Structure formats: C-alpha cells, structure tokens
Amino acid sequence: MKLIGWAIALAAATMTPAAAMAQAQQPAAAAAQPQASEAGNPAGQTAADAAAEAPKPAAALPPVGSVGRALPDPNYGMPVASGKGLQHQVTGIGEEAASFHNNWLLLLCVAISIFVLALLVWTIVRYRRGANPTPSRNSHNTTIEVIWTLVPVLILVAIAIPSIRLLRHQYTPPPADLTVKVIGNQWYWTYQYPENGDIEIVSNMLKEQKDVKPGERFRTDADGPPLLAADERLVIPAGKVVKFIVTSNDVIHAFWIPAFWNKIDANPGRLNETWVKVDRPGVYFGQCTELCGARHAFMPIAVEVVPEAQFAAWVASKGGTMPGARGPAAPDSIAISPNTPSAVPPPAAAPQGATAPQGNAPPPVPAPNNPDVANRANQ
Numbered sequence: 001m002k003l004i005g006w007a008i009a010l011a012a013a014t015m016t017p018a019a020a021m022a023q024a025q026q027p028a029a030a031a032a033q034p035q036a037s038e039a040g041n042p043a044g045q046t047a048a049d050a051a052a053e054a055p056k057p058a059a060a061l062p063p064v065g066s067v068g069r070a071l072p073d074p075n076y077g078m079p080v081a082s083g084k085g086l087q088h089q090v091t092g093i094g095e096e097a098a099s100f101h102n103n104w105l106l107l108l109c110v111a112i113s114i115f116v117l118a119l120l121v122w123t124i125v126r127y128r129r130g131a132n133p134t135p136s137r138n139s140h141n142t143t144i145e146v147i148w149t150l151v152p153v154l155i156l157v158a159i160a161i162p163s164i165r166l167l168r169h170q171y172t173p174p175p176a177d178l179t180v181k182v183i184g185n186q187w188y189w190t191y192q193y194p195e196n197g198d199i200e201i202v203s204n205m206l207k208e209q210k211d212v213k214p215g216e217r218f219r220t221d222a223d224g225p226p227l228l229a230a231d232e233r234l235v236i237p238a239g240k241v242v243k244f245i246v247t248s249n250d251v252i253h254a255f256w257i258p259a260f261w262n263k264i265d266a267n268p269g270r271l272n273e274t275w276v277k278v279d280r281p282g283v284y285f286g287q288c289t290e291l292c293g294a295r296h297a298f299m300p301i302a303v304e305v306v307p308e309a310q311f312a313a314w315v316a317s318k319g320g321t322m323p324g325a326r327g328p329a330a331p332d333s334i335a336i337s338p339n340t341p342s343a344v345p346p347p348a349a350a351p352q353g354a355t356a357p358q359g360n361a362p363p364p365v366p367a368p369n370n371p372d373v374a375n376r377a378n379q
C-alpha cells in the first residue's frame, strides 16, 4: 500500500500545471525550429522567437485610424461585457445562419422545452397517488404512438431543410475576387496574398504594456480588446468575395471570425477553403479555435475590411500589386508606411499612437470610421 501511495504522489507531482507547461513547451519549441523559414517569418526568427519578440517599436507604426490601424467599433466584430447571443453578423451567410438560429432553432427549443415541462408537471399533479389512487393499466395507444413518432420526424425535417439550405449556400461560393492564404503557426498567423505580388503579413498578438520591454509596441484600445488585438491585421476589400485557403505549418489550428460566421480548421498538409463577402468596412476580431499548444489562447485574428481603393493603396504600401496593374504604385500614392522589418524606421521614436507629422511622409489613407485621419501625417 505504501508503494502505491508513493506512486500516486509521484504521478500527481508530474501533472502539476508547471510540469505540464514545461513538457508542452519543449516539443513545441523543438517543432518550431525548422518552420521559421517556411512560415516566411521576415526576420528569419524561429516561431518561438517570433512569438516572444513580436512587438515592433512604436516608432514604426502608421497613425491610428489609417488602413491597418482603423479604430474598432465595440458594437461590431468583438465580444462585449455581459453580452448575450451572437455577434452582429456582417456576411450574408452569417445573417442567414443567425436568423436561422435566433428565429427558428431557439424558438423551437423553447417551445419543445415548455411543452415537455408542462406535460411533466401535469402528469405529476394529475396522476399523483392522492388524486389517482387506482392507476391505469393501459400499455398501448396506437393514436398516441403515431403522434409521438410523427411529430419528432416533422420537427427534424423542419430543422433539416433550412439547415441544408444554409450549408449549400456556404459551400457554393461565388467566384472569388481575391484569394488569401491563411497559415496557422505556433502561435501566430501568416497571411499571404498570392494575387497581389505574393505579399505576406505576419500577425502576432499585441501584448499589454506591463508585458513588454521599454520602447516596444504594446496594445492600446485603438488596436482592439486585450488578447484580440494583433500587430498586423488581415486587410481585405469591402464588398468583394474573398476566398481564404487555410492551412497550417505545424499543428491543427482553426480560423474563426465570429462576425463572419465562418470557422474552418487549419490542418498541416491540407488546404481547406472558406469565403466571405463583407460589405461593411470595419475591424473584426477572431481567435484560433483549436487547442494548438501552450499559447493557443494568444493567437488572435484581426481582420480589417476597407473600401477597395484603400485596399489597393494598402497592398502597394506592402510592396504588392493589384491584379492587372502594371507594377507597384508610385511612392506618392502609398498611403501608409511599410510596417515590415525591412522598412527604415523614422529618425525619432514616437510615443504609442503618435499622430504628429514627421518628415516628408505622404498622407495616410483615411479609415472608413475615422475620416479625420486624412489630415494626419504618415509617421
């Protein structure tokens, strides 16, 4: 017995959170080593390094409100404190699905629950021993048996028809105007734009001020809520069909933006496909929704939907081109500074979110929900 007791104590000690974390990090860090170059990490870092050193100096940032840093709207694309129900849906599929959920499934669930509860209460009261001392000995009633078989079948058919219609709409996408390859990594996202000069965006979560070294970029409310704000956003044009080809460089992740409704796994060695068409410009947040390792909770997805002209300017600012364009846009039409490691940082470090004009930088593209930034300087 003593031996068994020692064995249990030893097993419990190895299962403490600290021990579990250490075990989880070792293979994850080892797995991340060869993937850094494949992921296109611009700094040539390992995945672990990228996660640890992701925040960029505040000085390299475009101003708050410009494309890539548009101000989020708390009513759209993010969770709210004490919020109930689904987020406002901004895609046609999302509206259809939310309507199906709110106006049909929920009502049906409530009606069935009330009916069953009422039947139960009535049976308990009406047929209790005091009110019904001699119970019925009936064991079959054909009419009732037909009803309790047919009614559930009809309910399931009534759920299946709109459900299958929704699936059909979801899986028959219109022709895509833009394709973005979304790659999950432990623990950040990479977005590639193969039709726009193969530009690549590496997106890491923005840490809180207390968690970064002096001079490093940290999250502000202009970036988004804690754990959801990312240093680089996935920028897509409004009103266009955007096809996402989703895959992973290491383990299974999942790409999910609640306001778009879509959720799809990012599997290594496999290309999954989903699509969105968002008419409303704005910022929408999502998260990885597949347990993918120790920092699973820290790989948010921040999507910024902008008018097409601003999208073209953003693509140009990242060194890309629009399909059919003759080449990169002229420098004076670039709206925001390249926020890539190759970009030359401005001469002086600006405070977080600084908007004071510096140098001869071109004016930024105004964000849809912050038009006054058109008057601000670039850096």
Ligand SMILES: [Cu+2]
Residues within 6 Å of the ligand: 184, 252, 253, 254, 288, 289, 290, 291, 292, 296, 299
């Ligand atoms: Cu993940």
